Amino acid sequence: MATIEVENVRKVYHRDAEELVVLDGITVEVPDGDYVALMGPSGSGKTTLLNLIAGIDRPTSGTVTVAGTELTALSERDLAQWRSRNVGFIFQFYNLIPVLNAEENVALPLLLTNLSRSERKKRALMTLELVGLADRSNHFPRQLSGGQEQRVAIAQAIVTDPSVLLADEPTGDLDARSAEEILRLLETLNRDLKKTIVMVTHDPRAAQRARTQKHLEKGVLVS
Amino acid sequence: MKFLPLVLRHLRHNWLRTLSTVVAMAVCIFLFCTLETFVEATKYNLKSANDSRLVTRHNVSLVFPMPVSYRERIKSLPGVKRVSVSNWFGGKYKDDMKLFFPSFAVDGEEYLAMYPEYLLDDAARSAFFKDQRACIVGQETADRFGWKVGDSFQLESFIPRYRKESPFEFMIAGIYKTDTVRHPGTNGTIMIFHYKYLYEATSQKAQVGSFVTQIEDPAMAVTISRQIDELFENSDSATKTETEAAFRASFVSLGGNLALLLRSIGVAVTFTILLVTANTMSMAIRERRTEIGILKTLGFSDGRVLGIVLSESTLLGILGGTVGIVLAHNMIQVLPRLPFIGDAVRGFPRLGLSLPTAAFGFGTAVLLGFVAGLIPAFLSYRARITSLLRHV
Incomplete structure (x- = not known):
């Protein structure tokens, strides 16, 4: 069964009179529990495709169905609610909130649930432990290394237990050792927790760690 | 409520910006509440004015005196019930302006008959009328100095023509009370004493600053005022007579619309702070x-x-409003004790931050914060995620 179904998706941006086709009739299926590396040169449409799957952007035409929900049919409000329950997003630059410590950053998505404050704290600490940062729960992002920040970001992405994880160049800003730690963590999440992962990357070594590789060029899926 | 910690963290993180915005807003609310308190005090003062009482003064200025002989001529007019001298004495207690309270030399019996709002028992009245050095003081002033009936004190005027070699000696014959329900606006701080004492002690040099005239029919106020002024229009000291309310209004506003002026200042300051806060919020949101x-x-x-x-x-507004109100409350308490400024404000009866003024000030601060956040909030509401994250 496919968790992610992208069908004949086009994404076109308009700049004055100019029409810029970023994705041109993309059809792709990601089975439940798969780990897909999305590769391609800059401007090929990787991040745009990831944003469409995450429900943070809408296609010009075509449909995107994730975890049984057709995202194109949802209102902005419903889409926000859907995101909070179904996907975890990992950014290249971690994107943690600087005024919150690690535990509070991880607990942020839980504010949208009905969990009590103590339950939110308990779950955030458990998730931090899962990514190996239980001892850094009170540290602020500026007090963490890049690799640690990215692990906190991963903890934030999985704290609501979404079925799909979307990572936009998660190792792009890290040194080799930290990158290896993150890739190992993503493998664990895919293998042990059965998370479906779609990862955008430029790095062929990172892509090799995924089960499936897909290549995009000029908005078209080439393999 | 569960998002409050996130909001508070942001305010604390940029503490300097938060502090400066809160202080700016606090100053705005402080100014607003303080100015409004003075406007209220002025209005309260006017409430005690009575339409059956007229005040006659020199037509150039209150500073210029009139001959004491005017009293009998005013009294002779038809429709006039009573006339009393009312001379601002400008007494200094212990030669210290911080201890100032308003003092007036009056024609005792006539004056007290005209002012039923000064509540005195018969024993006090009779003691006052019997002794030339006797005086009546307001309950607030008596409480302030711990005075009781029978106590003596000395005052020295800061007005040159009322000065003599030694200070004036007074004995408290009575302490008047006020009924703020029946007679709102009654000043509970003044001291009155016999004009005769002043007149004789200054070797009959003391003239008259103003006359208070009680008339039979308030509807005749305009006619009798004109008749009084006509009596003296060709003399060296022409007069200006008006109702007590008009006299007080012109006196406290110093010739202008004080309330309008003070409120205009308040509105201008509030508008400026709105722009400052809106700018701060826009900057804060743009950074985030x-x-x-x-x-x-x-x-x-x-x-x-x-x-x-x-x-x-809005939280900035709440903080700014709270600090501003606390500042205004404390400042209004302290103002009468300050040199120079204190002298000017001590004459206001019941000077204090009222609950409606504090509530209005607080409401203004909250509204100010809310309105300042509207545009950045709306821009955040409309912004698309992809465009927000493009700045990464």
Whole structure:
């Protein structure tokens, strides 16, 4: 069964009179529990495709169905609610909130649930432990290394237990050792927790760690 | 409420900006409340004015005196019930202006008959009428100095023509009370004594600053005022007569519309602070575009993001309003004790921050914060995640 179904998706941006086709009739299926590396040169449409799957952007035409929900049919409000329950997003630059410590950053998505404050704290600490940062729960992002920040970001992405994880160049800003730690963590999440992962990357070594590789060029899926 | 810690963290993180915005707003609310308190005190003072009482003064200025002989001529006019001298004495207690209270030399019996709002028992009245050095003081002044009936004290005027070699000696014959329900606006701080004492002690040099005339029919106020002024229009000291309310209004406003002036200042300051706060909020939100993008990516709806931004700016208003009101309350208490300024404000009866003024000031601050956050909140509400995260 496919968790992610992208069908004949086009994404076109308009700049004055100019029409810029970023994705041109993309059809792709990601089975439940798969780990897909999305590769391609800059401007090929990787991040745009990831944003469409995450429900943070809408296609010009075509449909995107994730975890049984057709995202194109949802209102902005419903889409926000859907995101909070179904996907975890990992950014290249971690994107943690600087005024919150690690535990509070991880607990942020839980504010949208009905969990009590103590339950939110308990779950955030458990998730931090899962990514190996239980001892850094009170540290602020500026007090963490890049690799640690990215692990906190991963903890934030999985704290609501979404079925799909979307990572936009998660190792792009890290040194080799930290990158290896993150890739190992993503493998664990895919293998042990059965998370479906779609990862955008430029790095062929990172892509090799995924089960499936897909290549995009000029908005078209080439393999 | 569960988003409050996030809002508070942001305010604490940029503490310097938060502090400066809160202080700016606090100063605005402080000014507003203080000015409004003076406007209220002025209006309260006018409430005690009575339409059956006229005040006659020199037509050039209160500073110029009139001959004491005017009293009998005014009294001879038809429709006039009573006339009393009312001379601002300008007494200094212990030669210290910080201890100032208003003092007037009057024609005792006539004056007290005209002012039923000064509540005195018969024993006090009779003791006052019997002794030339006797005086009546307001309960507030008596409480202030711990005076009781029978106590003596000395005053020295700061007006040169009322000065003599030694200070004036007074004995308290009575302490008047006020009934703020029946006679709102009654000043509970003044001291009155016999004009005769002043007149004789200054070797009959003391003239008259103003006359208070009680008339039979308030409807005749305009006619009798004109008749009084006509009596003296060709003399060296022409007069200006008006109702007590008009006299007090012109006196406290110093010739202008004080309330309008003070309120205009308040509105101008409030508008300026609105712009400053709106600018601060815009800057704060512009710096956090990525963060707003993250919140939306995590599933925070547009409406929730709008709420968080508005909460932040409204909280600034709440903080600024609270600090401003506390400042205003304390300053209004301290003002009468300050040199120079204190002398000017001590004459206001019941000077204090009222609950409606404090509530209005606080409401203004909250509204100010809310309105200042509207535009940045709306921009955050409308912004698309992809454009917010493009700045990464």
